[in-house]
Amino acid sequence: MRQPLVMGNWKMNGRRSMVENLLKAVMIDVGDLAGVDIAVCPPYPYLGLVTDRLAVNGIVACGAQDVSAYTDGAYTGEVSAEMARDVGCRFAIIGHSERRTLFGETDEVVAQKFARAVAADLTPVLCVGETAADRDAGRTQEVVLRQLSAVFKECGSGAFTRAVVAYEPVWAIGSGRAASPEEAQKVHRFIRDVVAQKSAQAAAHLRILYGGSVKAQNARELFGQDDIDGGLIGGASLAGADFVGICRAACIG
Ligand code: PEP
Numbered sequence: 001m002r003q004p005l006v007m008g009n010w011k012m013n014g015r016r017s018m019v020e021n022l023l024k025a026v027m028i029d030v031g032d033l034a035g036v037d038i039a040v041c042p043p044y045p046y047l048g049l050v051t052d053r054l055a056v057n058g059i060v061a062c063g064a065q066d067v068s069a070y071t072d073g074a075y076t077g078e079v080s081a082e083m084a085r086d087v088g089c090r091f092a093i094i095g096h097s098e099r100r101t102l103f104g105e106t107d108e109v110v111a112q113k114f115a116r117a118v119a120a121d122l123t124p125v126l127c128v129g130e131t132a133a134d135r136d137a138g139r140t141q142e143v144v145l146r147q148l149s150a151v152f153k154e155c156g157s158g159a160f161t162r163a164v165v166a167y168e169p170v171w172a173i174g175s176g177r178a179a180s181p182e183e184a185q186k187v188h189r190f191i192r193d194v195v196a197q198k199s200a201q202a203a204a205h206l207r208i209l210y211g212g213s214v215k216a217q218n219a220r221e222l223f224g225q226d227d228i229d230g231g232l233i234g235g236a237s238l239a240g241a242d243f244v245g246i247c248r249a250a251c252i253g
Pocket of ligand 1: 009168172173174175176211212213214232233234235236
């Protein structure tokens, strides 16, 4: 049985006061939830603050939104996976579509970041997913396979032994138009099958999250699909009640 994971990606939002308030709301309201893992990914400047606060309740974990493809050294502006781990992160989002499209991250760079996260003892959350144009051209599986293959090439056949994959169709992110549970399930199944070709055991344990316009209202049906093991949540993770509602929808206990 794979325990669901719900992860909030706060992106480049918030100030110290918002971070404090959001954390308080989430930490109080998730107290009674069982059978779900929860994590939040604040902007870098707030990572230490968040991990300090979260250490008190021990229920919610912290993740970085990205890590450098390099280890420590003369790389101005970069934040290494080791640093994220050192301040208490357990996860790192890798290859979010905003990093790929806005900051030019190639599949190869994403794979290097994935490797750095694993080496630093972080659990990488690899984001994969097709654009609207890819989807319209019937290229969803081809794109997802290419993105997964780059990680296998860099990290070997055991790459997903300790990792999470997030299927995030680019057209669904922030659009208010989530994939239907059936269409998301189809891609999640495909992802698990691709991983199973390298390692049946890794595939069986791999948590595959869905991301793209998840709300408390559509979460239960999405998370009810066989191969959907929780969600990566953008916009709705910025409101405590909405995020907790999504976490509640993922509860199996
Ligand atoms: C995201 O950016 O990872 C995301 C899923 O965003 P949203 O939930 O706002 O669609």
